[in-house]
Amino acid sequence: MAIRFARLAGNAYTTRHTPMNLKALVLGLVASALILRAEVEIPAEHRVGGFALGCQAYTFHRFTAFEAIEKTAAAGGKVIEFYPGQALSPEERTVKLDHNAPEAVIQKVKDKLKKHGLLAVNYGVVGLPNNEAECRKVFDFAKKMGMRAVTSEAKADAMDLIEKLVKEYDIAMGIHNHPKRPNDPNYKHWDPNYILSLVKDRDRRIGACADTGHFARSGIKPVDALKILEGRLISLHLKDLHEFSARGHDVPFGTGQSDIAATLQELKRQNFQGNISIEYEYNLEHSLPEVAQCVGFVRGFAAQR
Template sequence: MTLALTVGRRRFLGALAGGAFALTPRGTVAGMRRSAAAADGAVRLGVASYSLRNLSRADAIAAIQALASPWVNIKSFHQPYEGMPAELAEGRRAFERAGLQIVGGGTITLAKDEDDDIRTYFEYAKHSGMPLIVIAPIPEAMPRIERFVKRYDIQVAIHNHGPEDGFFPGPRDALEVIEGMDPRVGLCVDLGHTARTGVDVVEALAEAGDRVLDIHLKDLRDLAVKESQCIVGQGAMPISAIFRQLERMAYGGHVNLEYEIDADDPLPGMKESFAYMRGVLAGMKVEASIADR
């Protein structure tokens, strides 16, 4: 594909996404969610608040609203672990008052196979209104973590961190550890880190199947190089193929943008990333409607 065609396609996809949000009734929670659902279809695009780590909670909330996504996975920068139950509840309400739905929290490191340590984070999640915790555990703690999952009815999703991760470089490493566990124990597939392990990310999603409870999405110019992260749509990540695979799987979780670059001013790049992703989804809808005729 020529550069001109590539740029033209990206502008077209962005225009599709922009049109979908031109009439957003921003004054209502329901309006934001209806607009997001209409634009995103079966794939629900959310925000990992780690992307906004250098912003205060209030500024992070405003940024997420500007992205017109109602779904957020909260990192401790915006909901500190040390908060008392009442403080955590107030933090939860701050997101909810802004029309945002907390779909998870983390990544949380679980480095001890001890009840007291694990309980601390499940209590944190409970008071924060998190239905899911993205975790970076030690493998030997997983049976104990599973017991807390059953006790609290809170899902956990193991986050893979690529070749540098001594426990879970890719999704398959986590699948081996959680085999036979409760279905509420699953994976948060970080697509960027997965690609850096040298596997096909679409095949990795297909293999993980129903164990995929959450997804962190980022783009890389070079799928082997961590430092090559870029605005989604400007790299080599097969975004369209990923979304098509998620539709085939009837994936019911969220695809949370984890934008790790431009930490002091992330919003412009995040907006462009969302525009591209929504454009891809809009294009898929058009193709599906034509195929149904």
């Protein structure tokens, strides 16, 4: 008699019903499960109220990457997500931080992160074309930086390649969404159901980077989008908007129309373990107090529950 086990990470397992074979198989399944979970294990010291919370460096895109690190730490964030092309530092503005950065630049960034107690968790939004050499540059950079994931608005024709690299590097990939484009019906990433269609039959490390502000700008309640993507959430760009419309701009958490408390409650219900990036794209030169208010809201939410 043979016992059949569920498919895990794309492999089906069968074994004869013997204690030794069963024990070996169970150990193998456990090891595989641990590998699948590797990218979500963000240490407790890099969490705020149980959430791995920090900033998308684009929040401070009028400043350098070093200044983004400083401001994220000053706001109370514990993690950071970088984006391609930000100037490195006030002293080296012509040097750009991206996946083409040399080892010396990467080490400078890692040293700066260590100094301010931050963990680099994600990189994007970055292009992942159906070109292995180009995609490898992104995954190599993420691996060198010790990141858990990359974020992209990947297209369907690149998904096989991306899945191959996700497995090889053990780095997750979250598909990002921008708002609905009325004049471009070919743009479908605004729809959480479309994102789900791209990832649902893929390795579990392939999922969504849910931009809640852009969902709201597309007329979709963030909580509804998160429910659609349950089990496939890699990361979030968390935003509260002053109005629930395409014109909505960022405001401190809890003061807008996006129901951040309900969003956090839904993440808690799902036992979400990925990272949350505050991406604050308003009052760009002087947003630090407002970003700190966002961090404080998450801390207060957790304290009340």
